[in-house]
Amino acid sequence: MIEDDGPSDSGRDGAAEEQRRIADELTGAIRGVPLEELPSRLCEVCLRLLPVTGMSxxxxxAGPGMEALLCASDKVAAQLAEIQYTLGEGPRLQAHTLHAPVFAADLLRGPEVRRWPVFAAQAVRAGAQAVFSLPLGSPVAPLGTMDLYRRAPGSLSSRDVRVALLTADAVNTAIGTLDGRTQDPDKVVAWLEGAEADRDEVHQAIGMIMVRLSVDAEEALARLRARAFVEGRTATEVARAVVNRTLDITDHD
Structure with missing residues (x-):
């Protein structure tokens, strides 16, 4: 009987070579790039590596339920992130919570339609019929997610999944070495603050709702999301209206 000793040396060598290739391409693309241009460059090189239509x-x-968009390859990718943020549901949020890949291969007829009916309908309307989310960081220090979409439904092949996982690992390394060339997550705070600034209006609106209704931050965010859902607007749009005092969220929301 011939025992299976696991992957052959050539298989392991090939996987290691692919990992080095992806890491080298990603780190090479961002080397020497000014900090303010790094997010768009990261998206650009990731999209070259991955067999998808778009990504973010x-x-x-900072704050409960708060996520910030670091970069998006196109309007659909950005809209998918905003839809999930507004609804508080979807593969991106689940991947971040579970710290595991979450794949929605068919938003028209797959089980994802039953799991996230509202998100699935809005994602298809936005132009995506398959969405794949992979966590960034580690279970102890989660950083965020890498989110991919395709215009047509369909699963990723085993090789595509491997490339996506290797790319997510390379993104982790790239982000961890951007500021001061260190893997310490605390050292990248200054760089990530630019992305968090996009949620400043949401932070302000949550604070105003907390004072107005005497609720905590999680409840204030839930009220803001509920109002956005009812009015068919994004959470950011409703937050902007609250901050500008053209909308008052009350106990009835």
Whole structure:
């Protein structure tokens, strides 16, 4: 009987070579690039590596339920991130919570339609019929997610999944070495603050709702999301209206 000793040396060598290739391409593309241009460059090189229509990178921002969009390859990718933020549901949020890849291969007829009916309908309307989310960081220090979409439904092949996982690992390394060339997550705070600034209006609106209704931050965010859902607007749009005092969220919301 011939025992299976696991992957052959050539298989392991090939996987290691692919990992080095992806890491080298990503780190080479961002080397020497000014900090303010790094998010768009990261998206650009990731999209070259991955067999998808578009992608985005989101990071965990300060405050409960707060995420910030670091970069998006196109309007659809940005809209998918905003839809999930507004609804408080979807593969991106689940991947971040579970710290595991979450794949929604068919938003028209797959089980994802039952799991996230509202998100699935809005994602298809936005132009995506398959969405794949992979966590960034580690279970102890989650950073955010890498989110991919395709215009047509369909699963990723085993090789595509491997490339996506290797790319997510390379993104982790790239982000961890951007500021001061260190893997310490605390050292990248200054760089990530630019992405978090996009949620400033949401932070302000949550604070105003907390004072107005005497509720905590999680409840204030839930009220803001509920109002956005009812009015068919994004959470950011409703937050902007609250900050500008053209909308008052009351106990009835």
């Amino acid at each position: 990178l989101s990071v965990q921002a």
